[in-house]
Amino acid sequence: MATVSFSVNGEVRALKLDTRTTLLDALREHLHLTGTKKGCDHGQCGACTVIVGGQRINSCLTLAVMHEGETVTTIEGLGTPEHMHPMQAAFVKHDGFQCGYCTPGQICSAVAVLDEIKAGIPSHVTGDLNAAPQLTNTELRERMSGNICRCGAYSNIAEAITEVAGRRA
Amino acid sequence: MKFDTPATTNPIDQLKVIGHATSRIDGPLKTTGRATYAYEWHDRPASPAYGYIVGAAIAKGRIASMDLSRARSAPGIIAIVTAENAGKLGKGNYNTAKLLGGPDIDHYHQAVAVVVAETFEQARAAAQLVKVDYAAAKGSFDLSAGRDGAAKPPGRGDDQPDTTVGDFPGAFASSPVQLDATYTTPDQAHAMMEPHASMAAWEGDKLTLWTSNQMIAWTTGDVAKTLGLPKENVRLISPFIGGGFGGKLFLRADAVLAALGARAANRPVKVAMQRPLMFNNTTHRPATIQRIRIGAGRDGKITAIGHESWSGNLPEGRPETAVQQTRLLYAGENRMTALRLAMLDLPEGNAMRAPGEAPGMMALEIAMDEMAERLGLDPIEFRARNDTQVDPEHPNRPFSQRQLVECMRIGAERFGWNKRNAEPGKQRDGRWLIGMGVAAAFRNNLLMKSGARVRLDRGGTVTVETDMTDIGTGSYTIIAQTAAEMMGVPLEKVVVRLGDSSFPVSAGSGGQFGANNSTSGVYAACVKLREAVAQKLGFNSAEIAFTDGQVTAGNRSVPLGQAASDGELAAEDSIEYGDLAKTHQQSTFGAHFVELGVDVATAEIRVRRMLAVCAAGRILNPTTARSQVIGAMTMGVGAALMEELAVDKRSGFFVNHDLAGYEVPVHADIPHQDTIFLDETDPMSSPMKAKGIGELGLCGVAAALANAVYNATGIRVREYPITLDKLLHRMPDA
Ligand code: FES
Ligand code: FES
Numbered sequence: 001m002a003t004v005s006f007s008v009n010g011e012v013r014a015l016k017l018d019t020r021t022t023l024l025d026a027l028r029e030h031l032h033l034t035g036t037k038k039g040c041d042h043g044q045c046g047a048c049t050v051i052v053g054g055q056r057i058n059s060c061l062t063l064a065v066m067h068e069g070e071t072v073t074t075i076e077g078l079g080t081p082e083h084m085h086p087m088q089a090a091f092v093k094h095d096g097f098q099c100g101y102c103t104p105g106q107i108c109s110a111v112a113v114l115d116e117i118k119a120g121i122p123s124h125v126t127g128d129l130n131a132a133p134q135l136t137n138t139e140l141r142e143r144m145s146g147n148i149c150r151c152g153a154y155s156n157i158a159e160a161i162t163e164v165a166g167r168r169a
Numbered sequence: 170m171k172f173d174t175p176a177t178t179n180p181i182d183q184l185k186v187i188g189h190a191t192s193r194i195d196g197p198l199k200t201t202g203r204a205t206y207a208y209e210w211h212d213r214p215a216s217p218a219y220g221y222i223v224g225a226a227i228a229k230g231r232i233a234s235m236d237l238s239r240a241r242s243a244p245g246i247i248a249i250v251t252a253e254n255a256g257k258l259g260k261g262n263y264n265t266a267k268l269l270g271g272p273d274i275d276h277y278h279q280a281v282a283v284v285v286a287e288t289f290e291q292a293r294a295a296a297q298l299v300k301v302d303y304a305a306a307k308g309s310f311d312l313s314a315g316r317d318g319a320a321k322p323p324g325r326g327d328d329q330p331d332t333t334v335g336d337f338p339g340a341f342a343s344s345p346v347q348l349d350a351t352y353t354t355p356d357q358a359h360a361m362m363e364p365h366a367s368m369a370a371w372e373g374d375k376l377t378l379w380t381s382n383q384m385i386a387w388t389t390g391d392v393a394k395t396l397g398l399p400k401e402n403v404r405l406i407s408p409f410i411g412g413g414f415g416g417k418l419f420l421r422a423d424a425v426l427a428a429l430g431a432r433a434a435n436r437p438v439k440v441a442m443q444r445p446l447m448f449n450n451t452t453h454r455p456a457t458i459q460r461i462r463i464g465a466g467r468d469g470k471i472t473a474i475g476h477e478s479w480s481g482n483l484p485e486g487r488p489e490t491a492v493q494q495t496r497l498l499y500a501g502e503n504r505m506t507a508l509r510l511a512m513l514d515l516p517e518g519n520a521m522r523a524p525g526e527a528p529g530m531m532a533l534e535i536a537m538d539e540m541a542e543r544l545g546l547d548p549i550e551f552r553a554r555n556d557t558q559v560d561p562e563h564p565n566r567p568f569s570q571r572q573l574v575e576c577m578r579i580g581a582e583r584f585g586w587n588k589r590n591a592e593p594g595k596q597r598d599g600r601w602l603i604g605m606g607v608a609a610a611f612r613n614n615l616l617m618k619s620g621a622r623v624r625l626d627r628g629g630t631v632t633v634e635t636d637m638t639d640i641g642t643g644s645y646t647i648i649a650q651t652a653a654e655m656m657g658v659p660l661e662k663v664v665v666r667l668g669d670s671s672f673p674v675s676a677g678s679g680g681q682f683g684a685n686n687s688t689s690g691v692y693a694a695c696v697k698l699r700e701a702v703a704q705k706l707g708f709n710s711a712e713i714a715f716t717d718g719q720v721t722a723g724n725r726s727v728p729l730g731q732a733a734s735d736g737e738l739a740a741e742d743s744i745e746y747g748d749l750a751k752t753h754q755q756s757t758f759g760a761h762f763v764e765l766g767v768d769v770a771t772a773e774i775r776v777r778r779m780l781a782v783c784a785a786g787r788i789l790n791p792t793t794a795r796s797q798v799i800g801a802m803t804m805g806v807g808a809a810l811m812e813e814l815a816v817d818k819r820s821g822f823f824v825n826h827d828l829a830g831y832e833v834p835v836h837a838d839i840p841h842q843d844t845i846f847l848d849e850t851d852p853m854s855s856p857m858k859a860k861g862i863g864e865l866g867l868c869g870v871a872a873a874l875a876n877a878v879y880n881a882t883g884i885r886v887r888e889y890p891i892t893l894d895k896l897l898h899r900m901p902d903a
Binding site for chain 2: 018020021025028029032033034035036037038039040041042044045047074075076078079080081082084088089091092093095097098099100101102103104107137140141142144145146147148149150151152153154155156157158159
């Protein structure tokens with residue numbers, strides 16, 4: 001057992017945990033923040049995506065105790081049903097989901113992807129590594145490809161993200 | 170309510186709410202992480218223990234011995250349940266293999282134990298300490314080797330393994346233009362994103378299961394049967410389901426093991442099946458070998474059409490009915506179909522989205538493309554020449570609606586089909602060889618009894634309760650739309666509660682029958698509620714309008730809620746069907762168009778454009794209907810290009826049993842997708858005049874891709890999936 005404390009959605013949370021507990025299970029089973037989903041527990045699906053220190057990560061692939069003092073944002077921290085984050089609202093508007101199980105991960109990823117592009121971080125499909133990456137459909141799809149949606153909402157998800165990106169730009 | 174004559178004008182036809190593109194009413198919950206899936210009811214039951222499943226490490230044989238001693242002394246351990254200590258278990262009506270194996274093992278990764286501990290980490294660690302010695306037996310795992318020994322499966326009602334009309338062999342032999350080709354489709358996995366998961370809590374001999382299940386009534390019955398309980402003692406709760414695609418139609422091991430674990434631990438237990446177990450532990454779509462023969466005259470008219478399919482399954486399992494659509498889709502006086510079933514010791518084969526038609530159309534629609542080429546006809550023209558407005562086996566039985574040719578023509582126009590070069594390998598864009606492909610879409614419309622209860626409170630809020638499920642299909646929203654239309658209230662005044670076995674039994678979600686039947690059940694209950702309201706308010710005219718929250722007849726108008734002023738009004742009813750489906754064939758139709766590029770050097774395939782045109786009765790909600798169709802198109806891309814459970818033919822299991830090995834389409838694989846719904850209402854189907862759409866969108870997509878690959882490269886691949894290794898050595902010169 002070990003103790004760890006980190007900030008989750010703006011609140012400092014202190015936990016006493018089995019050191020084998022993943023960040024994902026700390027959120028779901030200990031903090032009861034079940035918006036973050038477990039699709040595979042092996043880093044293969046992206047359903048568990050959360051934003052830690054501004055970067056998206058697969059929370060199933062990291063142990064909770066490794067995040068002492070860090071800042072975690074989950075889907076619950078982005079917005080509420082009454083006050084949705086613009087990305088959440090765009091997913092509803094464009095029907096960027098069906099069963100909804102991959103959705104929190106898709107939304108956390110999408111929010112982080114826009115920041116990555118803004119920060120000039122290139123991807124596998126970026127043509128010119130010296131120029132600022134552009135927010136093209138190809139860039140978006142490449143960067144979102146770690147988030148599987150078996151319901152196949154991809155076309156609508158791309159539209160939701162594009163709309164939010166446009167509004168921001 | 171018995172639906173036995175074609176629908177006439179009814180309140181749904183007002184189309185104030187129905188038929189409008191409407192955002193999901195459960196959308197804000199799902200997008201903010203507040204929807205509660207099966208494993209996530211942390212407050213009730215309180216403090217559950219965790220179960221972890223141990224799967225069999227052989228495909229066939231026996232457990233010689235099991236040593237639980239080390240696992241039993243592991244930290245945090247509460248209980249271990251195996252077949253030996255579980256007590257007597259039955260087998261569900263819908264299960265082929267039993268859900269807790271031992272001592273006999275029926276397939277690889279069949280559950281042999283559940284280890285229950287205080288925490289997930291402890292249960293996982295202890296599960297590794299369970300030691301099992303097996304006596305493996307020889308099994309059959311190879312469909313192509315089992316093909317010759319495959320038997321004729323027993324028929325079920327109208328579903329007979331063999332059908333014949335006219336003289337197929339004679340007509341085929343004398344046809345001037347012939348095709349005789351064999352196609353294969355691999356085993357496929359549902360791979361829904363939410364694993365099979367359940368939480369179980371006992372109160373005395375009453376069991377509550379929070380689970381993830383498409384068919385609440387079937388599964389409640391099978392829980393009772395498996396555990397030897399009266400059905401009344403079982404409660405299932407499943408309001409949100411993280412995808413199913415047929416994989417959650419039935420009771421599965423997670424639910425049984427949670428229940429057994431909770432009984433042994435004497436406290437609530439939750440179990441999520443580990444992802445790497447899912448592919449071999451649960452069901453899958455069985456592989457097929459399909460032989461198709463088509464004979465036609467030089468005028469392009471089919472004279473003979475034959476379709477045979479071989480698939481495998483465990484003893485007592487059913488065949489994959491891949492020939493179904495060939496009985497109905499095209500004209501031709503001489504016909505035959507045949508299903509053969511090989512006994513295999515692979516995991517259980519069962520329904521996956523559009524069972525039968527999905528793999529059947531993968532083959533048939535390549536065959537149609539090949540035949541069109543032999544006849545020198547455009548593939549759309551060839552299909553149009555062989556359209557039939559009647560059931561080809563029973564010419565006095567018309568289709569209730571059939572707009573296949575319209576779908577094809579409208580799609581061709583919209584997609585720019587006339588830009589396709591019929592000669593393959595001739596279209597270049599830089600390093601890409603460009604191809605276009607088309608295929609028909611076809612899936613039957615099924616009618617199932619479905620019930621609902623509606624309640625009205627004094628505030629004018631209408632609450633619908635039914636055990637119907639929403640697996641991402643949009644049930645919450647279309648049911649709310651139905652009740653809003655019927656009761657004349659805005660959508661915000663409707664509350665929908667689903668997925669609870671204490672609610673009236675519905676059709677459930679499967680076979681693309683959910684939307685039409687469940688909303689019809691709600692329609693029936695609303696008709697009763699309208700009568701109760703009218704009576705309560707003292708209206709006796711037949712001409713009562715329910716609009717804008719008011720009940721109006723003549724010049725008298727009363728707020729709807731007033732009918733409940735001295736207590737809630739409730740009504741319950743079911744839709745049941747007469748024999749309109751016997752007198753008329755009810756099916757849904759569509760056309761799939763695909764444009765793709767094949768890299769001339771590497772044979773990499775990139776999909777560029779996709780369009781689906783669907784004629785499927787009234788579209789209740791174009792937003793959720795579109796999502797069903799694009800989701801199915803995406804699954805079709807998977808089927809065409811990547812999805813395949815690789816069989817280890819020595820040891821008898823699916824090798825690529827996780828989401829890294831079993832590849833499904835990701836964002837980068839899917840371009841913008843277009844959908845068109847033809848204006849159609851089908852009064853034969855139900856008072857809603859709707860039909861299914863969720864599976865139609867999958868049927869034919871893969872063949873459209875295969876045909877596009879052929880158009881791009883001139884290479885005809887008849888073995889799915891179309892992976893690079895099947896193209897590379899035959900690619901045209903760059
Ligand atoms: S649950 Fe973490 S990637 Fe799948
Ligand atoms: S919405 Fe179901 S997996 Fe994406």
